[in-house]
Amino acid sequence: MAGVAKATTLDGAGEPKAKKGKAPIAETLALAQKEISVAEFFERNRQILGFDSPVKALITAIKEATDNSLDACEESGILPDILIEVHKTAHADELRICVEDNGPGIVKRQLGNIFGRLLYGSRFHAIRQSRGQQGIGISAVVLYGQLTTGHHAVVTSKIGVGHPAVRVEMGLNTKKNEPEMFNEAMDESWTKPSGTRIEVTIKAKFQGGRQSAFEFLRSTSIVNPHARFTFLDPTGVKTVFERVTDEVPAKTTEIKPHPHGTELGTILKMARDAKQRKLTGFLTEEFSSVGSDTARKILSEAKLENVDPKDLSREEARRLHEAFAKVKIMAPPTDCLSPIGEQLVRRGLKKETEDVSPEFITTVTRPPSVWGGHPFQVEVGIVYGGTLPAEEQVRILRFANRVPLLYQGGGCASTVTVQDVDWRRYGLDQRGGNGMPTGPAILLVHVASTKVPFTSEAKEAIAPMEEIQKEVKLGLQEAARHLGRHLAKKAKRAKVSEKFTLVNKILPELAKKSAAMLGKPTPDLSTIVCKIMDVVWIEDPIVAYEKLEGQTVMVRKKAEKAEAGAPAPGKEAKGEKDAKGDKKAKGKATLEAFAEAALETAPADGAPAAPEVQQKPAHLAKSTITMTNYMMGSKKFRFFVVVPETSVFVSATPEPKTVKDRYLMWEIPAMKPTEKLALTYQVAGVEKGGVDDVETFVEGINELHVVGADPWRGGE
Amino acid sequence: MAAAPKTKRSADKAEREQVALKSLQAIATQVYTHLSKAVIPEVQLPSRNKGNIVFDEKHRVWKYGAEMTTRSAKSVDGAYMLLRTMYLSDFIKEMIDQNKSSTLREMYYISEGWDLAKFHSQDESDLLGEDLEVMTTSMREDFKLRPEENGAAIVGDLKVVETIRNNQKRTLHCQDDVGETGYHIPYNVEPDRLAFKDVKADFVVAIETGGMFARLVENEFDTKNNCALVHLKGQPARCTRRLIKRLNEEHDLPVVVFTDGDPWSFRIFASVAYGAIKTAHISEYLATPTAQFMGITPSDIVNYDLPTDKLSEQDVDALKAELVDPRFDDDWWRGEINLQLEMNKKSEQQALAKYGLNFVTDTYLPEKLTEMGILK
């Protein structure tokens, strides 16, 4: 906001007396110096807010309105149902945009401030993960409409059953940065219990392609799998982006600022407003992660007495600020973040990439981390194959706090980091091992934070912060490893399935033909088949889902600081249960059984006494895995199936040797040459489609002779 | 299966066909025996590449050496090859039984009905035909397979006695009884099908391109210099090379080869004189070791100041490959190839027309042939 500083003239009183004769030139200049209101400033510099072109203006308007709707619904625990309409008008270069939500609505007295006044909002002062940050978004849209078409916006809002829907026309006085409202009325036609609708007429252009309203909504839908968007475009085509889950994301919580993310000016301001009488109290109560011990250490490092914060001088505040950096302070709490989650990102991606029928999707949610005192969390996804163009650069879908970023890709931390990974190691093409990779893939990068470091007010790109880039890179590499494994498996399968053709088709023909030519009986081929194949062949699992009507299942929340998924020894011992002792969870799946199973498997190592559980709709996933021994001798080995940590094991045939949080393990008894074996198992508490790509592993057998499973490396 | 040592081919057609049948049967037996003993079936044959050709002192031609490759059913390609071999053998047996033959192209189309064993291109089927020759002691003709007529021709003062339908004989004079395109060389020029009579020509000029062949015919080079002109038509077919060899061996006619001045033409000469890599197993039937390369040599390009084109990348690669090709491993070829690489230029036969239509017959050929000691 640097450019918004006021430029006012000083009154002459304090100025040195002018010399005799001509008045100083500054006096003349002073005549032209006057206040510029924030609104006037943005009127001139609209590109700062993302209105640089008519095409972009349309997307920005839709984005600001839907961001607000999603934020409001999330805060109120409502499943969002958002209608977006774009209409033609009498003028070719003007479009009318309506966005209507089923959110909590806005009280009448705030309508003007929210829609008719810049820099007014509920999120600027709150440290929490939300889409809105600055209190400019929607009023800027109103301003832009007024500026380019002369039309007022129309806002309708209803705050609940029994309250009337209020409709008002809204303008913005740019000189005063104040709302101007006209024709306030009740809207009898409104039917939803609550919600808000905004209609603006703006100079804009509708078009297709990657940076289009359609793509914006499609992307938004991927990272907001709980929301339904209905889009009506100006040609009359209606598209519904359906939700894939009925779960409202956990409400994000507000946290206090962390010392590491606080600037000197902020400290001064906080100190001035402090309610506490002592610095120690101020530090422990107004900042996060500061206990009394740490507070004392900070004071001694800053060489400060435990004075009243209001008496803090500038110089002392500076010492305090410096001490923040020197004293070891715990990281800020991270449970205030609301990541989307691996399963939901996958389902969102799956739904929105159906048209290219990808062969593989993987997602990674990194554990939370911290940049400059702000907690953040990274999520990554890779969609691979299908009809995605193999010769083109991969596409990157960038998101911040569940909002797609469509512009300024080049300078964004996500793009820069993608280019920094050596994708050749994971099966994508990349010249020289850095830069944009090429291949049939889409990459998704989502950064969620209480403060996303955007490069500008238009919130289009994430500034490349070292800590964020590091996490994005780790996420990308982890997802890329999944992809690499998939591709290696596929290549091996392709090679071996050639052999399938060989032993199942060509060899029998060869035997038949040579026998016929010589007038002899057709020889038996089973030994030769094993000689040529020389592998244990494991089919990809076939998964079926069953919804358990009217039941929910209690499952553990994913362990917060799960370190790369390797269960700690203590947790393993507790989490493991003998398959035999699990009888009650077997057979018919009941709510109680799941809940019990969940509690039994909950980790108890230093975690809160009562394991954190979550209610989920009961989906049962039944997987079947078939394997065949195509080797010369009998083969026995251990076989592992990875299950989502948040799922509950129900049953399996044959019985697994071990059941753990993250996996099931079977001892496969000696299989004779050409013998087949089928495993089935059921887990509950997964989303439909959530376990489509099961990862399988083997141990105790030469991995070179196994197709369809990777060597087990101790659960990483 | 080790390549059986080549025994002398019998002069009797029926006998040759019985030998062919026996060798094919042997291959089938080997495959069957492997399968029934749970051994992965395989056959062996000499490697058919440049690295595996050696000079045969006795015949003075280049033949396959001792290096063998294995075609095993362990790989999909190998298994397909074996399956196709079975089908092809069966088909050949049928043709021999019914005294029919088919062209290579027909054989390719016949394989349409072979289900899994069908060929995907004629190159594949042609190659398998050659592989069968290499694996056995027989030749394509014994397998009742013949190439398409390829339009190569001969003009000169000599007569051919052809066996035509119903075993009738017909005698043609290769100047008086043929049109200006000459006598078309049939695919089978073995003595039982084609004999020479009254060979009066003194030597043979084998010519790469149709344009130059027509020029020499129009300029009556054959009558004025008493020679036979053979049109090679690019890389010469087996029958063309066989015909040249017979004229050379049976009638002592010296052979000179007249081609464009580029690496591909040098290979044409090599296949006439030394034997081609693809057919090295029958070089002693096809190659004429005393054939001489007349031109266009890289030196000719300089000496006659011929119009040129720049060498392409492929030309350069081909020249470099020739530098390590055992057939070109002598001082003269090394000098010429290096000269060409140095000047980075090539010329066509017809570039001689720079000096007029008669230059080639009035000046170039007489000069070159005198230099080579063929014209006095």
Ligand SMILES: Nc1ncnc2c1ncn2[C@@H]1O[C@H](COP(=O)(O)OP(=O)(O)OP(=O)(O)O)[C@@H](O)[C@H]1O
């Ligand atoms: N559809 C809505 N339903 C309920 N409240 C809303 C809605 N739209 C806006 N608000 C309220 O109005 C405030 C101002 O919205 P505005 O878009 O101007 O700013 P913001 O979302 O806080 O920040 P940003 O400038 O980053 O968008 C929001 O903070 C929110 O409290």
Ligand SMILES: [Mg+2]
């Ligand atoms: Mg907003």
